[in-house]
Amino acid sequence: xxxxINNPDHVIEELMEGYIIAYPEYIRRTELHQxxxxxxxxxxxxxxxxxxxxxxxxxxxxxxxxxxxxxxxxAVGNIFASPSPIPIQAxxxxxxxxxxxxxxxxxxxxxxxxxEMASEMTEIEDEIQTAAVIGNDDVxxxxxxxDRRGIAGELLVYKTAGAAADFGYDLEEVRRIAQQAxxxxxxxxxxxxxxxxxxxxxxxxxxxxxxxEIGLGHHGEPGIEKTTIRTAKETVQVMMQNILKEGLYKExxxxxxxxxxxxxxxxxxxxxxxxxxxAILKARKINTYKSYIGNFITSMEMGGFSVxxxxxxxxxxxxxxxxxxxxxxxxx
Amino acid sequence: xxxxINNPDHVIEELMEGYIIAYPEYIRRTELHQxxxxxxxxxxxxxxxxxxxxxxxxxxxxxxxxxxxxxxxxAVGNIFASPSPIPIQAxxxxxxxxxxxxxxxxxxxxxxxxxEMASEMTEIEDEIQTAAVIGNDDVxxxxxxxDRRGIAGELLVYKTAGAAADFGYDLEEVRRIAQQAxxxxxxxxxxxxxxxxxxxxxxxxxxxxxxxEIGLGHHGEPGIEKTTIRTAKETVQVMMQNILKEGLYKExxxxxxxxxxxxxxxxxxxxxxxxxxxAILKARKINTYKSYIGNFITSMEMGGFSVxxxxxxxxxxxxxxxxxxxxxxxxx
Numbered sequence: 001x002x003x004x005i006n007n008p009d010h011v012i013e014e015l016m017e018g019y020i021i022a023y024p025e026y027i028r029r030t031e032l033h034q035x036x037x038x039x040x041x042x043x044x045x046x047x048x049x050x051x052x053x054x055x056x057x058x059x060x061x062x063x064x065x066x067x068x069x070x071x072x073x074x075a076v077g078n079i080f081a082s083p084s085p086i087p088i089q090a091x092x093x094x095x096x097x098x099x100x101x102x103x104x105x106x107x108x109x110x111x112x113x114x115x116e117m118a119s120e121m122t123e124i125e126d127e128i129q130t131a132a133v134i135g136n137d138d139v140x141x142x143x144x145x146x147d148r149r150g151i152a153g154e155l156l157v158y159k160t161a162g163a164a165a166d167f168g169y170d171l172e173e174v175r176r177i178a179q180q181a182x183x184x185x186x187x188x189x190x191x192x193x194x195x196x197x198x199x200x201x202x203x204x205x206x207x208x209x210x211x212x213e214i215g216l217g218h219h220g221e222p223g224i225e226k227t228t229i230r231t232a233k234e235t236v237q238v239m240m241q242n243i244l245k246e247g248l249y250k251e252x253x254x255x256x257x258x259x260x261x262x263x264x265x266x267x268x269x270x271x272x273x274x275x276x277x278x279a280i281l282k283a284r285k286i287n288t289y290k291s292y293i294g295n296f297i298t299s300m301e302m303g304g305f306s307v308x309x310x311x312x313x314x315x316x317x318x319x320x321x322x323x324x325x326x327x328x329x330x331x332x
Numbered sequence: 333x334x335x336x337i338n339n340p341d342h343v344i345e346e347l348m349e350g351y352i353i354a355y356p357e358y359i360r361r362t363e364l365h366q367x368x369x370x371x372x373x374x375x376x377x378x379x380x381x382x383x384x385x386x387x388x389x390x391x392x393x394x395x396x397x398x399x400x401x402x403x404x405x406x407a408v409g410n411i412f413a414s415p416s417p418i419p420i421q422a423x424x425x426x427x428x429x430x431x432x433x434x435x436x437x438x439x440x441x442x443x444x445x446x447x448e449m450a451s452e453m454t455e456i457e458d459e460i461q462t463a464a465v466i467g468n469d470d471v472x473x474x475x476x477x478x479d480r481r482g483i484a485g486e487l488l489v490y491k492t493a494g495a496a497a498d499f500g501y502d503l504e505e506v507r508r509i510a511q512q513a514x515x516x517x518x519x520x521x522x523x524x525x526x527x528x529x530x531x532x533x534x535x536x537x538x539x540x541x542x543x544x545e546i547g548l549g550h551h552g553e554p555g556i557e558k559t560t561i562r563t564a565k566e567t568v569q570v571m572m573q574n575i576l577k578e579g580l581y582k583e584x585x586x587x588x589x590x591x592x593x594x595x596x597x598x599x600x601x602x603x604x605x606x607x608x609x610x611a612i613l614k615a616r617k618i619n620t621y622k623s624y625i626g627n628f629i630t631s632m633e634m635g636g637f638s639v640x641x642x643x644x645x646x647x648x649x650x651x652x653x654x655x656x657x658x659x660x661x662x663x664x
Binding site (some may be wrong): 004005013015019020023057059060190195231233268274280290298300305330 | 601606
């Protein structure tokens with residue numbers, strides 16, 4: 001393990017400090033909890049507040065998606081571990097505006113437990129109404145949709161929910177639109193090389209030098225198959241087959257394409273991957289409405305990537321078109 | 333070497349295709365040359381045009397910095413190799429607006445030769461006036477400033493030049509301001525792990541498992557010293573000592589801070605590095621006017637990073653404050 005850090009026990013506090021120092025106009029601490037961070041750029045039209053969060057190690061997620069048109073606050077967990085209910089409650093109390101708070105998080109046991117507990121605490125102790133949308137876009141993680149993990153597709157759910165909140169909708173309507181975004185979104189990932197956990201120095205998974213893992217989760221959860229490494233074209237064909245066989249994306253549909261790097265995979269490769277995704281969509285006469293190519297939700301220095309599609313209706317298009325302003329995620 | 337590509341001989345054409353497919357509103361091809369790409373978002377105030385370019389493998393550079401407030405066109409080279417004069421001439425002919433073209437490129441033998449040849453060709457054959465600013469921010473590469481390589485600091489020169497062009501200045505004034513930006517900029521890099529060249533499969537440099545290289549160039553050029561890996565704090569201290577001993581950055585100065593990841597170094601690490609940079613600047617009472625933290629000019633999947641400072645005067649501040657709109661580099 002080769003990491004440019006100081007003390008492995010302090011990486012979370014130090015990365016938060018380095019982030020806040022870089023972008024003080026976007027985010028601040030709250031006295032309520034050191035793992036609770038609050039956005040500074042709130043659209044005055046916004047009634048409902050958006051709270052995101054999850055484990056650390058996915059930078060710029062989740063901290064980087066607090067900003068205008070996106071989340072109002074973030075609860076920060078340990079590496080690949082859910083935040084506890086206490087910072088979630090702290091963020092909720094600080095950002096709620098009398099109109100309720102929407103929680104958006106991934107479908108992982110720890111996140112489910114902690115966000116649900118925080119929701120109960122804030123409703124009983126603080127009389128703040130909450131709702132939740134739980135990301136489950138990873139088609140490789142289970143045949144049963146309710147058991148699927150949330151991976152990069154959550155970025156598009158944040159963007160949709162943030163826009164709906166900026167439009168001034170109430171909690172139930174923001175939740176409904178964000179849930180629709182989630183329901184229209186499918187992803188699949190590929191692992192090429194592991195990341196290393198700072199405290200243990202252990203790799204997140206094992207692969208031979210010539211192997212890749214199809215369907216790998218973004219904490220290194222096992223995928224569908226380990227194979228020898230294939231070309232970008234062959235790999236994307238397998239991924240798109242799995243995404244398209246869901247039956248959600250049809251001729252003349254408009255979709256968002258998200259090619260997300262996990263950390264160590266080069267931008268050059270992500271662009272080549274996008275070319276292959278596009279060829280398959282064009283062959284099916286599915287229209288790409290917008291593309292996002294980059295490292296949006298990483299797994300530290302893991303090698304690999306995911307491909308995500310989100311099907312758009314008119315409401316979701318208006319949300320995707322809505323401007324956002326986060327330090328490294330801006331649309332004008 | 334584990335890369336998600338198709339044919340190693342076609343990576344440049346395929347990455348260009350994948351990029352243009354993703355961002356068709358930003359960039360287009362020209363019939364004049366397949367390695368010549370032209371921007372679509374030009375400020376109507378802009379007289380002078382900006383041409384950037386260099387070797388591939390630095391994505392999102394250089395292609396990704398064609399956009400509003402930045403470059404008008406890019407000449408694309410092979411991996412870590414300068415573009416030939418032909419695409420540089422092609423871009424020049426396509427983007428010039430009767431007011432001349434400013435070339436910005438790094439101080440490498442191949443780039444110098446090819447951009448100078450292109451400049452002569454366009455002046456003689458096409459009667460287009462050109463000027464050049466040559467990035468040489470890497471303090472580790474030579475004691476003699478004229479021999480220094482250009483690394484991540486070029487991003488700030490693009491931004492400055494783009495703003496000056498948008499302000500409607502003439503070629504000499506845009507060149508002068510961009511040269512000032514370059515003269516006020518110093519960088520230093522660290523290598524942790526090599527990238528692999530697609531066609532040869534060879535690593536860009538060799539390091540032991542517990543080693544890092546201080547002062548490494550962003551194509552793997554040798555640095556000052558190989559040492560066992562140190563903490564972020566110790567490493568940044570060495571880098572900042574080398575940058576600050578130039579005598580350019582003094583108490584009460586305003587600076588831009590750029591922490592640039594080379595590819596495989598995690599965002600988490602970059603934020604921790606930024607914390608250490610900031611501590612040293614605060615101790616010297618140097619003010620951070622703006623921070624950029626991310627993978628802006630990479631070396632494919634190389635592990636490592638650089639730190640850049642640019643000292644600001646009022647003109648450079650107005651340039652840094654000017655909005656830009658590139659696919660993954662936007663400021664509102």
